[in-house]
Amino acid sequence: MARYDAWNAAVATYFTAGAAQGSPIFLSLDLEAIEDVAARFLDEGVDGDPVRDFSQAVRRRCVSPVGDHVNLNTLKSSHGNIPGGVAFLGLMVYAAYNMQEEEGVDEKNYFLRLREVLGLPQSQGRPEGMLPAGTEESLWKSWNEHLTAAGFQCTAERGSGSQTYLRYVLSQSILREADKQFLRQRFRDAHLPLLFDCDQLGFWLSRQTLMRRHLHEGLHHTDPARVWEFYRSAHRVYEMSDWMRGGGSPLGSDRRQSRSIECGLYRTVDLLGDAEYWLFPKEPGRTRSSLLEVTPVPGGSAHPLRTIRPGFFAPPWQVAPFVEQALEYDVAGDPVIHKMLFPKRDFWILVRDPENHQGMWATWKPYLELGEPLVVLCRRGALDDEMTRFKEAMLLNWTARTESDEVIEYQDCMVLSYDWGGFIPSPEGRALADALTPRSMAGISLSGGLRDPNQNAWLEGFPPVLKVYGFDRRFEVAVTASRGYSRRCEIPRQQAVALDRDMEPDTYQIEVKWNDKRAAVRSFRIVPWSSIQEKADLEEIINFNPAATAGLGLRGALIVGSDAAGEDGSHA
Numbered sequence: 001m002a003r004y005d006a007w008n009a010a011v012a013t014y015f016t017a018g019a020a021q022g023s024p025i026f027l028s029l030d031l032e033a034i035e036d037v038a039a040r041f042l043d044e045g046v047d048g049d050p051v052r053d054f055s056q057a058v059r060r061r062c063v064s065p066v067g068d069h070v071n072l073n074t075l076k077s078s079h080g081n082i083p084g085g086v087a088f089l090g091l092m093v094y095a096a097y098n099m100q101e102e103e104g105v106d107e108k109n110y111f112l113r114l115r116e117v118l119g120l121p122q123s124q125g126r127p128e129g130m131l132p133a134g135t136e137e138s139l140w141k142s143w144n145e146h147l148t149a150a151g152f153q154c155t156a157e158r159g160s161g162s163q164t165y166l167r168y169v170l171s172q173s174i175l176r177e178a179d180k181q182f183l184r185q186r187f188r189d190a191h192l193p194l195l196f197d198c199d200q201l202g203f204w205l206s207r208q209t210l211m212r213r214h215l216h217e218g219l220h221h222t223d224p225a226r227v228w229e230f231y232r233s234a235h236r237v238y239e240m241s242d243w244m245r246g247g248g249s250p251l252g253s254d255r256r257q258s259r260s261i262e263c264g265l266y267r268t269v270d271l272l273g274d275a276e277y278w279l280f281p282k283e284p285g286r287t288r289s290s291l292l293e294v295t296p297v298p299g300g301s302a303h304p305l306r307t308i309r310p311g312f313f314a315p316p317w318q319v320a321p322f323v324e325q326a327l328e329y330d331v332a333g334d335p336v337i338h339k340m341l342f343p344k345r346d347f348w349i350l351v352r353d354p355e356n357h358q359g360m361w362a363t364w365k366p367y368l369e370l371g372e373p374l375v376v377l378c379r380r381g382a383l384d385d386e387m388t389r390f391k392e393a394m395l396l397n398w399t400a401r402t403e404s405d406e407v408i409e410y411q412d413c414m415v416l417s418y419d420w421g422g423f424i425p426s427p428e429g430r431a432l433a434d435a436l437t438p439r440s441m442a443g444i445s446l447s448g449g450l451r452d453p454n455q456n457a458w459l460e461g462f463p464p465v466l467k468v469y470g471f472d473r474r475f476e477v478a479v480t481a482s483r484g485y486s487r488r489c490e491i492p493r494q495q496a497v498a499l500d501r502d503m504e505p506d507t508y509q510i511e512v513k514w515n516d517k518r519a520a521v522r523s524f525r526i527v528p529w530s531s532i533q534e535k536a537d538l539e540e541i542i543n544f545n546p547a548a549t550a551g552l553g554l555r556g557a558l559i560v561g562s563d564a565a566g567e568d569g570s571h572a
């Protein structure tokens with residue numbers, strides 16, 4: 001049987017694998033995730049039942065053989081750079097996954113479920129060792145600090161009142177088993193298309209009348225990161241059902257983990273200033289990296305997929321943004337990834353490269369953040385009329401509109417209003433309206449300073465500049481750190497505010513409030529100069545406007561000819 005430390009490392013790696021820098025990470029451990037961890041990330045064997053093996057490994061580490069005492073002290077040391085309590089926290093979330101829709105969400109019902117998965121006597125309340133309430137909070141804080149240090153956004157948060165500490169678990173719990181069964185039935189009854197991507201399925205779900213409270217709250221949450229995590233979890237349910245045979249039933253264990261690579265869109269500009277569009281494959285999340293090859297046409301030569309940064313493969317070839325049917329490409333090199341899909345869509349929303357604000361427009365983010373400029377692409381026809389209606393209603397504005405073939409491009413779009421609820425879109429425009437509707441009252445932008453992009457961090461003495469985007473005139477802002485730093489102020493929207501240059505190396509959190517309610521939150525780090533991480537593999541960035549660089553590529557600090565670059569990046 002696999003040891004606790006092996007499970008702990010595997011669970012932590014599983015939830016961050018393939019995730020782009022800055023992505024929110026949810027420790028949403030459920031049945032499928034445990035099975036996937038065991039099959040793909042656990043180097044040690046299991047006893048045939050991954051859930052039993054996992055729960056017993058946790059029990060052996062921290063539960064007394066006699067009585068019902070949980071010793072959390074055994075989980076507080078780190079192993080390598082991974083906190084020691086990740087697997088235990090994952091089991092806490094798994095207990096919430098087992099809760100039924102009709103169960104009230106309180107500590108009494110929750111701890112009955114936790115005792116069940118830990119094999120403890122079925123009495124009410126917290127087990128011994130988890131008293132007083134909140135004893136486990138230090139484990140959540142260590143997990144959050146680990147994610148922030150790795151360049152991700154943490155999502156586990158403290159609550160208030162009777163859910164002060166239970167909120168940590170509930171903030172990570174996404175779809176429960178009962179929700180998945182409900183969705184399978186709903187997908188089967190709706191006869192959904194075979195090749196919906198995550199966006200399309202999410203937009204469809206958001207328009208459904210769902211009588212399940214937990215599912216409805218997740219799909220309509222004010223935090224766009226949580227909404228998107230519900231979309232992704234629902235899409236995994238959709239992927240694991242046998243739609244090709246028309247039954248919509250779960251696949252057998254030999255195929256249930258089959259995954260596809262989803263493609264977005266990457267925009268470049270040619271010598272004449274005309275837009276060109278490329279396939280932009282997303283690295284599958286929660287999957288161990290492997291050498292993947294994709295075949296553009298049946299019987300053709302395989303094309304290797306090269307990772308340009310965590311979460312993204314390099315654009316392999318050009319494509320028309322709007323196709324008449326979804327495109328499927330064969331993928332080789334991985335036991336569970338067999339297809340790459342480019343969906344049939346009627347619009348695309350592109351944002352600037354988050355690592356380079358002068359970089360390319362592409363589908364870099366799964367959801368929009370307030371204040372971001374956008375490029376919106378639409379098919380000619382009904383959506384073009386809908387964009388005009390958005391502008392006339394003062395919901396959206398843009399600086400230029402261009403047409404080419406079947407593509408209409410709206411440049412430098414900006415969402416102007418939070419109040420989209422009173423606007424009634426046409427049936428054809430509902431998905432586009434859903435995608436553009438802001439879900440939060442504020443957005444946080446960090447720019448300038450000296451940034452280490454490998455760590456979501458800025459160098460000591462050169463912190464970023466803070467700017468808050470929102471629909472109110474002023475916002476309350478609190479900047480706090482784990483070592484006691486605190487700065488609170490009220491700032492006008494879209495006004496650049498310099499952070500203190502003497503901020504010491506630490507993990508910082510920015511919280512924006514509106515009407516005494518949290519409107520936005522973001523974490524970042526200040527690191528000493530000695531902690532700069534050298535990028536192991538310099539990303540080759542090509543400026544696809546040859547008029548600017550005479551067609552030369554940029555590799556690190558050298559300008560090289562695209563055919564003359566050696567393996568080490570030197571020029572001939």
